[in-house]
Amino acid sequence: MSDPNNHYGSPLEYATVTAVMPDGQRITGIAKNEDTFSLQLLGRDEKLHLFLKKDLRDVLHERRSLMPAYTEQMLSNEDLQDLLAYLTGLRGE
Amino acid sequence: MRAQVTYERIVRAAQEPQHWLTYSGDYKSWRYSTLDQINTSNAKNLAVQWVFQSAALGQFETTPLVINGVLYGTGQDNRAFALDARTGRAIWRYQRRLPEKIQACCGMVNRGFAALGDKLFMATLDAHVLALDRKTGNVIWDVEAADYRQAYVFTVAPLLVKDKIIVGVAGGEYGVRGFIDAYYAQTGKRAWRFYTVPGPGEPGHETWAGDSWKTGGAPAWITGSYDPELNLIFWPTGNPAPSGYGGERGGDNLYSNCMLALDADTGKLKWHFQFTPHDLHDYDATQVPVLLDAAWQGQPRKLLLHANRNGFLYVLDRTNGKFLSAQPFTHVTWAKEIGRDGRPVIAPGSEPTMEGTRTCPGALGATNWFSPSYSPQTGLLYVASSEECEIFTSAPQKYHQGHDFLGSIYMPASGEKAWGALRALDPFTGEKKWEFIYFSPPWGGALSTAGGVVFAGDSEGNYVVLDATTGKDQWHIQLGAAIYSSPMTYALDGSQYVVIPAGAGLFAFALPRK
Numbered sequence: 001m002s003d004p005n006n007h008y009g010s011p012l013e014y015a016t017v018t019a020v021m022p023d024g025q026r027i028t029g030i031a032k033n034e035d036t037f038s039l040q041l042l043g044r045d046e047k048l049h050l051f052l053k054k055d056l057r058d059v060l061h062e063r064r065s066l067m068p069a070y071t072e073q074m075l076s077n078e079d080l081q082d083l084l085a086y087l088t089g090l091r092g093e
Numbered sequence: 094m095r096a097q098v099t100y101e102r103i104v105r106a107a108q109e110p111q112h113w114l115t116y117s118g119d120y121k122s123w124r125y126s127t128l129d130q131i132n133t134s135n136a137k138n139l140a141v142q143w144v145f146q147s148a149a150l151g152q153f154e155t156t157p158l159v160i161n162g163v164l165y166g167t168g169q170d171n172r173a174f175a176l177d178a179r180t181g182r183a184i185w186r187y188q189r190r191l192p193e194k195i196q197a198c199c200g201m202v203n204r205g206f207a208a209l210g211d212k213l214f215m216a217t218l219d220a221h222v223l224a225l226d227r228k229t230g231n232v233i234w235d236v237e238a239a240d241y242r243q244a245y246v247f248t249v250a251p252l253l254v255k256d257k258i259i260v261g262v263a264g265g266e267y268g269v270r271g272f273i274d275a276y277y278a279q280t281g282k283r284a285w286r287f288y289t290v291p292g293p294g295e296p297g298h299e300t301w302a303g304d305s306w307k308t309g310g311a312p313a314w315i316t317g318s319y320d321p322e323l324n325l326i327f328w329p330t331g332n333p334a335p336s337g338y339g340g341e342r343g344g345d346n347l348y349s350n351c352m353l354a355l356d357a358d359t360g361k362l363k364w365h366f367q368f369t370p371h372d373l374h375d376y377d378a379t380q381v382p383v384l385l386d387a388a389w390q391g392q393p394r395k396l397l398l399h400a401n402r403n404g405f406l407y408v409l410d411r412t413n414g415k416f417l418s419a420q421p422f423t424h425v426t427w428a429k430e431i432g433r434d435g436r437p438v439i440a441p442g443s444e445p446t447m448e449g450t451r452t453c454p455g456a457l458g459a460t461n462w463f464s465p466s467y468s469p470q471t472g473l474l475y476v477a478s479s480e481e482c483e484i485f486t487s488a489p490q491k492y493h494q495g496h497d498f499l500g501s502i503y504m505p506a507s508g509e510k511a512w513g514a515l516r517a518l519d520p521f522t523g524e525k526k527w528e529f530i531y532f533s534p535p536w537g538g539a540l541s542t543a544g545g546v547v548f549a550g551d552s553e554g555n556y557v558v559l560d561a562t563t564g565k566d567q568w569h570i571q572l573g574a575a576i577y578s579s580p581m582t583y584a585l586d587g588s589q590y591v592v593i594p595a596g597a598g599l600f601a602f603a604l605p606r607k
Contacts, residue, residue, distance in 0.1 A: 035553030036532045037569060063508045 004065035014065050017041060019051055020058040096161055098208040100255050104321050111584040113159045116205050116250040117464060121384040122318040124466040125541045126582045130589035132544035136558040136567040138604050143181030145599040147172060152577040153594035154202040159583035167203040171217050178585055185230035189217050196244035196495055198266040205250030207258055209278045216247030216260045222276055234281035238274055244495050245269050250316045254357045257284050261313025261328060268308035268334040268498035275360055285360030289313055289330045289348045302343035308492045310334030311349035315379040315462045325363055326355045327397060331377035337445050337501020338487045345370040350378045364414030369403045373445050374427060374485060375456040376403040381464050398520050400465050400476040402458030405431055406523045420523025423459035423478050427452050445487035445501055455483035456503040463538030464579035471561050474520040475547050479534035481511035515549045517564060527564035538579025548591055550576030556593050572600055
């Protein structure tokens with residue numbers, strides 16, 4: 001959680017993907033799905049972008065998560081525990 | 094119309110492309126058809142004609158046969174069926190009851206039938222060989238080849254040669270002693286057996302330290318090829334067991350990871366060639382051998398092509414097993430090259446260790462059991478290929494009958510995206526003429542035709558038609574599940590059909606009728 005780029009040998013589940021439009025515009029997010037011909041991207045804008053790869057100039061894969069990494073100095077273990085306790089304690093109305 | 098399948102018809106299968114009479118289409122295993130109705134100018138018009146549901150989960154790996162308008166296929170969990178090849182409507186269904194515990198390493202799969210006369214032949218997950226009545230699906234004879242409780246299973250499509258059914262056993266992940274069997278098609282009586290791990294006193298036994306031969310593996314779970322002139326069956330074998338730890342099986346471990354040339358009548362070994370001696374990476378040689386008569390360095394030769402799981406494309410002289418060449422067709426790190434004697438020059442530090450060693454190809458290989466295709470029209474060999482490296486670990490393991498016997502685990506190399514491609518290779522030099530990139534490693538093979546196209550499928554469920562000369566995508570369709578088989582084709586009522594399984598469905602495509 002504090003080191004989202006380390007999946008201990010497994011491929012990153014939330015690796016960064018960028019779709020490059022013919023005009024150079026870039027949309028970055030995580031791939032909800034992808035195959036040889038298409039890409040279903042959840043963008044940083046929190047919108048779904050559904051692409052056919054033939055309509056894109058390029059698809060760039062980065063082996064890093066969009067989630068920020070937190071060092072012990074940025075987020076102490078104690079604060080992380082508190083955050084987890086808070087999140088797991090949330091209940092719907 | 095001739096209703097009966099004869100050996101002579103299979104020898105000349107290329108002359109009746111409206112049928113599909115044997116697993117790879119013909120004895121040369123080209124998986125090539127002279128049908129040309131579907132071609133580069135009209136493939137974009139292909140449309141689904143029918144879909145058959147196998148009603149089973151898991152990988153659907155069959156290559157169906159088509160004989161006189163009826164399609165015969167096998168499915169998951171010992172299933173089989175006959176369909177009207179025009180409509181996909183079932184004529185009969187068969188399922189052999191499965192025992193509670195079957196040790197099939199890689200799915201409860203089956204790859205298809207062989208046919209002779211009015212019979213179909215199937216090898217089952219519980220290690221039986223069956224003859225079924227083509228008209229009804231009723232069992233005509235049923236023989237037990239081995240004990241499934243010792244992890245002997247069949248997943249292979251049998252090969253019919255003359256009056257015999259040839260099958261090879263699976264179970265290399267469980268320490269079986271591999272074998273290839275021949276049964277008389279008429280009675281089911283066993284004609285011969287060739288053990289792929291030699292016993293005491295037999296040539297090759299000395300390549301196993303101590304008693305390691307008893308659990309040596311060397312399964313034979315993919316359909317081989319046959320040369321009627323030489324009367325030789327060419328049948329590949331799989332990994333030695335345990336696959337990832339060799340400390341107690343010192344030696345080359347014959348006949349694991351070999352191409353075997355067996356006399357079709359007697360099962361006697363004519364020659365062998367071992368691709369990966371003393372394998373430590375699970376580089377089974379269980380890929381379909383392609384037979385080609387062509388000039389080699391100016392001389393006419395009877396060649397055998399083998400795109401091997403270890404990453405090299407081999408060319409052998411199939412009259413005597415002489416090594417002619419081997420070139421890498423994927424990224425390879427386990428060997429520096431294949432030497433002039435045909436033995437690999439092992440790269441230092443490539444052996445698995447307790448801590449793990451990154452090696453390419455990964456354990457699932459540069460390619461696997463799915464079929465290559467050779468087109469005489471383009472002179473190219475089409476091979477579904479994987480680019481994946483893995484971390485191989487290794488440790489001693491005690492053998493327990495019927496349990497996994499691997500001596501290792503392997504996992505994807507961290508941070509590396511595995512991918513794949515359908516590659517068109519010059520069969521003599523290994524030169525890559527083109528490739529069509531897949532998003533992930535494929536489990537579907539290839540079919541080429543005189544229409545100048547190649548049919549193939551990927552692990553994301555895309556069925557594709559490519560220009561055989563350029564690799565350009567002509568048409569594709571998403572079938573909704575990974576493709577774990579190789580396409581086949583037939584013709585009926587003036588239409589060419591192409592068939593591929595995906596998920597639980599068997600899909601048939603053709604051009605729209607005018």
